[in-house]
Amino acid sequence: MAQGIGKALVWYNTGVDLLTTSVATVESDGEPYTLLELVGEADVTNSDSLRQVLDAEVAKQPRTLIFDLSGLRFMDSSALHVILRASRAMDRQGGILALACAREPVAKMLRLTAADQLIPVYASVSEASAG
16 A cells, blocks of 8 residues: 655555564473564564563573574564574573574575574474474
8 A cells, every 4th residue: 555745655564464472481301491482574663572572581591492483474684683682692691592493584584694503593393492
């Protein structure tokens, strides 16, 4: 949908999907880990909200924080920055942040930015929880 403002056209995507998050503590072979599921699109419009969620989870000082990205269809550089920041914070407190189940658009972003060299990326949550 476009709206005219003077001579310029501004485009609004009315089909934008919001980012939703869910957090659970999971027990795997006696080792608990925090599972954070991201669903939708993570971009500049919701990176502040994502930062708040991640800061809150990192502050709980989990030993392992795993992001299930299977429901994430898109991620821009601002969202990636938030995730890298959380990874550094986890590292500083002796914890591990891992990514799992990245769909191709997100996996491509991780490869192109070499973020997959900074944060472990696994094909499944079970592989990530096994380390």
